[in-house]
Amino acid sequence: MDTMIDDEILVTQFKAGSQKAFDTLMKRYERRIFGYLLRSVRNYEDAEELTLEVFFKAYRALASWQPKAKFSTWLYTIASNLSIDYHRSKARKPEFIFEDEEIIEKRLVATDISSNPEKHLEDKEKGRIIREAVDELSSKQKSVFMLTRYEGLQIKEVAETLGMAEGTVKIHLHRAMKKLQTILQPLWENNEI
Amino acid sequence: MPKCKKFEAQAIDYAYGELDSALVPNFENHLTMCNSCTSKVKDFERVLHLVDAAEGDFIPHPIAPHNLEMRLYRKLAEVPVENPSLLSRFTDYFSRFMFILQQQKVASVCLFIAAVISIAFFVGNPLQNKSEYVANGLDTADAHIEQYRRQDIQRSMEDSLRNKHLRNSDSWDTVSQLNRVKERAQGTDLANIANKHLKNVNSDF
Numbered sequence: 400m401d402t403m404i405d406d407e408i409l410v411t412q413f414k415a416g417s418q419k420a421f422d423t424l425m426k427r428y429e430r431r432i433f434g435y436l437l438r439s440v441r442n443y444e445d446a447e448e449l450t451l452e453v454f455f456k457a458y459r460a461l462a463s464w465q466p467k468a469k470f471s472t473w474l475y476t477i478a479s480n481l482s483i484d485y486h487r488s489k490a491r492k493p494e495f496i497f498e499d500e501e502i503i504e505k506r507l508v509a510t511d512i513s514s515n516p517e518k519h520l521e522d523k524e525k526g527r528i529i530r531e532a533v534d535e536l537s538s539k540q541k542s543v544f545m546l547t548r549y550e551g552l553q554i555k556e557v558a559e560t561l562g563m564a565e566g567t568v569k570i571h572l573h574r575a576m577k578k579l580q581t582i583l584q585p586l587w588e589n590n591e592i
Numbered sequence: 593m594p595k596c597k598k599f600e601a602q603a604i605d606y607a608y609g610e611l612d613s614a615l616v617p618n619f620e621n622h623l624t625m626c627n628s629c630t631s632k633v634k635d636f637e638r639v640l641h642l643v644d645a646a647e648g649d650f651i652p653h654p655i656a657p658h659n660l661e662m663r664l665y666r667k668l669a670e671v672p673v674e675n676p677s678l679l680s681r682f683t684d685y686f687s688r689f690m691f692i693l694q695q696q697k698v699a700s701v702c703l704f705i706a707a708v709i710s711i712a713f714f715v716g717n718p719l720q721n722k723s724e725y726v727a728n729g730l731d732t733a734d735a736h737i738e739q740y741r742r743q744d745i746q747r748s749m750e751d752s753l754r755n756k757h758l759r760n761s762d763s764w765d766t767v768s769q770l771n772r773v774k775e776r777a778q779g780t781d782l783a784n785i786a787n788k789h790l791k792n793v794n795s796d797f
Contacts, residue, residue, distance in 0.1 A: 438647060458668060
């Protein structure tokens with residue numbers, strides 16, 4: 400029933416010394432933060448390390464944190480900053496490593512590929528091409544796209560998370576969409592995806 | 593197919609589900625007339641469909657990192673807690689103070705209203721327009737002047753009548769005095785009163 404308790408109340412409880420309150424917050428957001436970072440860095444091990452870092456930073460800073468925005472928005476802000484630092488430190492575009500996807504698949508409910516393995520591989524390849532197109536977006540465009548599309552954040556919340564104006568968020572979103580269209584349209588016209 | 597740049601941003605927002613609901617009917621009406629925008633919306637919808645499918649394959653349903661809780665507490669135990677500096681403590685207290693101010697909005701507004709009422713009560717209305725104040729002052733002065741003028745006419749009228757009783761026989765002074773009062777009281781109700789007194793005085797003599 401802990402989902403009924405507001406994040407802010409849990410934060411207050413944590414500040415009052417309740418370790419369990421932080422565990423509840425972590426359980427509540429670990430999947431979302433991990434999913435966001437995994438899409439951002441496309442590497443399972445790195446996404447795990449970054450998720451750990453997000454909650455480590457949150458734990459250390461939570462005592463002095465003031466709820467100017469939602470707790471979840473704050474977590475996404477930490478995650479976004481770590482993701483940007485990650486891409487800077489790598490100084491290269493994230494690579495698709497099949498091993499990572501295999502690790503994910505092992506951890507997920509097994510997909511039934513026995514019926515048509517060729518089709519499965521073909522779909523997997525198409526998906527990889529499309530995700531490469533997504534990774535062609537700039538870090539801000541990708542963050543805006545991911546946060547609005549897959550994390551369910553409103554434009555206003557994304558603006559708070561990334562520390563930019565709502566208008567700027569919209570501009571990044573429009574550019575992301577146009578760039579994706581520019582990359583993907585020739586591919587679907589040639590039946591490559 | 594003609595280009596329709598004007599609606600491109602709306603086409604993206606529409607496909608993305610972010611278009612302001614107030615703009616939707618107008619844009620949908622535009623779509624019925626514009627093949628270019630209809631095509632764009634379809635393209636953007638296809639982009640989203642493809643990306644959603646690819647990202648859905650990548651993470652079919654939410655997954656949690658392995659043993660996060662244990663790893664976090666292990667890391668917390670390894671890294672010593674830093675003692676906060678004096679500056680960070682000060683900024684922390686300041687941010688807390690600002691936060692209380694922001695949170696206690698109702699109390700702040702009440703305090704502000706109480707302060708305004710106190711100033712208005714003890715000092716005067718600080719919001720009153722100065723030019724308006726001057727205009728009110730002139731009005732008051734005019735009223736006072738008129739009041740003094742009436743009082744002066746009444747006093748003169750009373751004097752002339754008192755003199756009549758004192759002198760009794762000599763009406764000339766009284767009549768001339770009442771005539772002067774009547775002249776001064778022209779345009780007011782006092783002129784009628786002076787006229788009435790004049791008639792009475794003349795009838796007495």
